Amino acid sequence: MKAKKIVQSSEELDRRFDEGEDIHELIDMPRAKIIRHGKKVRITLDVAESLVNDIDVIREEMGVDRGALIKVWLYERVQQEKQ
Secondary structure (H helix, E strand, C coil), X not given: XXXXXXXXXXXXXXXXXXXXXXXXXXXXXXXXXXXXXXXXXCCCCCCCHXXXXXXXXXXXXXXXXXXXXXXXXXHHHHHHHHC
């Protein structure tokens, strides 16, 4: 089996992952870094049950956790508002 080339940028890694490629062999694990974006803070939200049901339909189609989806949406919206 031919060895896979280690990725040179996060953009390349994202592209190859998005294309469905198994990326585990592409990562140089000894050099990999975990970036933590500050202290985590827990928040509690009261929302309508119908909204939660709508979110659950979307997350099930995507195959992701509800909390993870909401975090991504919040992040994307904050970035949009910053611009």
